[in-house]
Amino acid sequence: MEQxxxxxYVILGFVRGEPRSGYEIKALVDNSTRFFWAASYGQIYPELKRLTEAGLIVGSDVPTGSRKRTVYEITADGEEELRAWLRQPPQTFEMRDEGLLKLFFADALPREEGLEILRSMKAQRLAIYERLRAIEQMKGELEDPFPMIVLRGGLEFTQWFAQWCERMEAQLLDAAPEKRSK
Amino acid sequence: MEQxxxxxYVILGFVRGEPRSGYEIKALVDNSTRFFWAASYGQIYPELKRLTEAGLIVGSDVPTGSRKRTVYEITADGEEELRAWLRQPPQTFEMRDEGLLKLFFADALPREEGLEILRSMKAQRLAIYERLRAIEQMKGELEDPFPMIVLRGGLEFTQWFAQWCERMEAQLLDAAPEKRSK
DNA sequence: GTTATCATGTAACTAGTTACATGATTCC
DNA sequence: GGAATCATGTAACTAGTTACATGATAAC
Known part of the structure; x- marks a missing residue:
């Protein structure tokens, strides 16, 4: 079986247990994994078709009134595929983040504007923190421990990150304010 | 000007100051931004061509012996484009990470194997830590403060992350080892 | 009655990866 | 002389995004 x-795998993960529609999967992603793995309808719907063809999920029509609606469930093969993927250690060393990329090249801006990047990163992290708090509240106590620790980890990390931004700002302000040579 | x-932008960032070849840019990426933004030759070379056509960089032939070699420098327009991008706050809320995605769905595995994911994440973070340490040593003291704080931040964060994995492992081991219902 | 949400999809596109090909130079 | 590194590139592909279209139902 190819990778x-x-x-x-996000889809397979979400259709375990309860059957879900594409729309529901998108909503679940937006309230959980999207902070470290997003997904759009343009990916989800074609992927549901492919997974069905591969026999890893099965769909059944459950319309609400005359509004058509298909929910998908994982098959035994699908579960096996998901577990096989989970067992492999992550292949990538990359933790893609646009903000850090900008900060890395912040020397292209005058010092004060570079600091602005740090401040906006901090603001963004605080916004994400609030968002995660709201999600945590919504979830209450999930019975599955792993999604819960990832969510809490997200909260801790976001806070850490925001504080780091603050520390770095202070440090840069402390350092000779116009050491900039060249 | 379109986005x-x-x-x-990675290329524009690296061809400021000194002229660089595609090969050098790749090496620079692999020793710095690749932890939060990777790049392959398959992207870099076509992109160098596009940026040249757009007038944001200029290339000049500087062969070593009879081995052809083109180095690129940023133009005034290129600098302006880079700064314009830096000034916009990051558009994405996503910090893409495969390991966290796996951990999120770790409930699909028996508890002991789920813990294995945490352990391999920790091991991976420690490996990255060593890699970053080596890079830090190589760089010595860069005159530009921003790349340096990002590098140091990477070190701090990686350590934090490894410790978090350890804490979570302990917590999961503490919790009723077979609370798993359903 | 109108706005928000539920629901599904596709076409056109951009971004990025993988695998390969080629050849010069340097180091041992 | 052989291996590692320098150096450039492309073709085929996969992954993922954006923008759009369509229409039902629920909430106010």
């Missing part, structure tokens, strides 16, 4: 893409 | 892709 699937990450979005496929 | 370019992230790799284009």
């Amino acid at each position: 699937l893409n990450a979005t496929a | 370019l892709n992230a790799t284009a």
Whole structure:
């Protein structure tokens, strides 16, 4: 069996237990994994089709009134595929983040504007913190411990990150304010 | 001016100051930004061509012996484009990480194997820590403060992350080892 | 009655990866 | 002389995004 893409595994993960529609999967992603793995309808719907063809999920029509609706469930093969992927250690060393990339090249801006990047990163992290808090509240106490520790970890990390931004700002302000040579 | 892709800005960032070849840019990426933004030759070379056509960089032939070699420098327009991008706050809320995605779905595995994911994440973080340490040593003291704080931040964060994995492992081991219902 | 949400999808596109090909130079 | 590194590139592909279209139902 060939390796699937990450979005496929996200789908497999979410259709365990309860059957879900594409729309529901998108909503689940937006309230959980999207901070470290996002997904769009443009990926989800074609992927649901592919996974069905591969026999890893099965769909059944459950319309609400005359509004059509298909929910998908994982098959035994699908569960095996998901577990096989989980067992492999992560292949990538990359933790993609646009903010850090900008900060890395912040020397291209005058010092004061570079600091602005740090401040906006901090603001962004605080916004994410609030968002995660709201999600945590919503979830209450999930019975599955792993999603819960990832969520809490996200909260801790976001706070850490915001504090780091603050520390770095202070440090840069302390350092000779116009050491800039060249 | 339309928005370019992230790799284009990485290139613009690295061809400031000194002229660099595609090969050098790749090496620079691999020793710095690759932990939060990677790049492959398959992106870099076509992008160098596009950026040249757009007038944001200029290339000049500087062969070593009879081995052809083109180095690129940023133009005034290129600098302006880079700064314009830096000034915009990051557009994405996503910090893509495969390991966290796996941990999130670790409930699909028996508890002991789920813990294995945490352990391999910790091991991976420690490996990255060593890698970053080596890079830090190589760089010595860069005159530009921003790349340096990002590098140091990477070190701090990696350590934090490894410790978090350890704490979570302990916590999961403490919790009723077979609370798993259903 | 109108706005928000539920629901599914696709076409056109951009971004990025993988695998390969080629050849010069340097180091041992 | 052989291995590692320098150096450039492309073709085929996969992954993922954006923008759009469509229409039902629920909430106010």
